[in-house]
């Protein structure tokens with residue numbers, strides 16, 4: 068087990084030590100794992116290049132650290148508790164021993180399909196145990212997994228399959244989400260038409276609907292598993308060998324394949340899991356995220372299982388069949404730590420406090436949030452009605468690229484403050500810089516959030532595009548990792564995340580690039596161009612507001628066109644990217660160089676007219692038209 072902090076003075080002491088001697092600090096954490104060969108050097112780094120390497124020459128397999136390391140003590144302990152979408156369906160418990168067997172068997176299946184070290188295996192699955200099994204099986208044989216969220220469209224899936232040149236895709240006949248069924252295989256088939264690298268498709272049976280099968284390409288999971296051998300030798304990996312790719316949105320249209328490597332990611336997710344949630348042996352931990360996002364990778368699968376925890380995996384949604392689904396799950400399994408998003412909390416808050424009031428949830432000890440800033444109202448509701456005033460809330464700030472939690476209270480140790488992520492974890496050196504790159508020291512400062520020293524969990528590159536990695540994270544402020552977030556440090560030295568300052572919007576904790584959505588809108592033949600900005604949304608945090616230039620505007624067609632644009636975006640990206648509001652306009656505010664001045668659009672959707680200097684606009688007259696149209700549309 069990783070070293071555990073248990074008091075505030077312990078945290079302060081560890082933090083100081085980790086800053087004074089970061090390599091000594093991380094080496095001590097890494098020593099709690101099983102390495103086939105120890106590292107010869109802890110760290111090599113250069114943020115200008117950029118290059119980061121941890122535990123150099125160290126050899127290991129991450130699944131050996133989950134299974135072989137724990138089996139002696141935990142064979143019969145539940146590793147995963149799977150709760151289905153429909154509460155009437157039976158749940159499934161996989162002990163460490165059972166999960167180990169499934170992982171080994173599927174690792175052998177993958178080998179029989181020709182998958183070897185370094186090959187990419189993609190998953191397009193619902194939240195079923197096979198997803199976790201497949202990820203770990205891929206890791207066992209040294210291949211690289213790329214999980215694509217089940218809500219993405221065929222186009223989005225195809226783009227990711229092509230970019231990673233995936234050899235095998237694992238999908239399901241369909242998936243359940245509340246009252247809906249998601250036709251995953253059908254969407255996958257459509258994507259596969261444009262993904263020639265994929266040789267084999269493994270299909271998990273979930274909904275038992277009839278689905279088309281391509282002879283020679285498609286294979287049923289269950290058939291393959293029937294005869295698979297029960298042991299598969301783990302492949303020895305270098306600490307810096309890739310573990311997985313996870314696509315995320317950036318400020319340009321193309322998704323970024325964030326790459327995480329083996330040794331550092333292992334050390335970082337385990338350390339942060341144990342310390343942030345203060346997980347105790349025998350606890351039941353429940354993270355309600357989807358494994359299609361980084362939260363599920365780091366805090367449903369890797370972090371908890373590396374620490375020998377019992378992790379609940381939930382297939383459904385918080386509001387179906389009724390908005391007490393989470394509270395049911397918490398009571399059913401005696402959950403001790405619960406981790407969800409501000410969006411889910413706000414959605415449940417809107418349904419009224421009588422829902423959590425009917426559940427005592429006595430087992431709960433720690434509550435967590437992630438993905439977006441949490442407003443004070445939601446924070447208090449979570450604290451009072453879910454935690455019944457007895458559970459500390461950990462507001463955890465981090466990103467797909469950071470691999471694990473960076474700024475967060477340690478549960479029950481760090482005094483909390485609503486809407487504050489509070490203090491950096493040991494080993495993390497946040498720095499606030501102004502727009503000219505000057506570091507802002509001391510208290511009560513606000514600016515761009517950067518990190519000035521590497522940590523083991525950080526992304527090492529973007530798949531196939533190291534130059535873009537440099538551009539996206541190390542160029543705005545040379546020598547620093549730039550997060551894309553604005554932040555404030557208050558009089559207590561506490562950090563409050565203010566949200567994205569780049570062209571990225573955060574809808575329900577999901578990151579979407581405005582360019583991506585604009586590209587999708589612009590595909591419509593009647594659209595000349597568009598600009599998308601985020602606007603404050605009571606449940607989703609940010610909603611998607613699109614200003615769309617249509618040269619042949621005809622009012623009677625507005626609603627029809629709106630609907631077809633929304634459908635188009637859902638088809639091109641996925642339902643999560645559907646615009647909430649569409650305003651048709653005759654033009655967009657532009658500078659002389661032809662750049663859209665989004666600042667003005669952002670102000671408009673925030674009900675502000677404080678535009679600052681607009682003298683550089685070529686078409687200042689458009690601003691009044693935009694405001695008038697905005698008022699007409701939004702009352």
Ligand code: WT7
Nearest residue numbers: 437438439440462463464465466467564567578
């Ligand atoms: C962005 C990263 C980290 C897993 C889920 C999202 C925002 C994340 C917080 C928080 C305020 C937060 C940031 C960040 N964010 N956590 N506790 N408070 N904002 O991962 O899709 O990579 O998005 O989410 O803006 O940059 P992601």
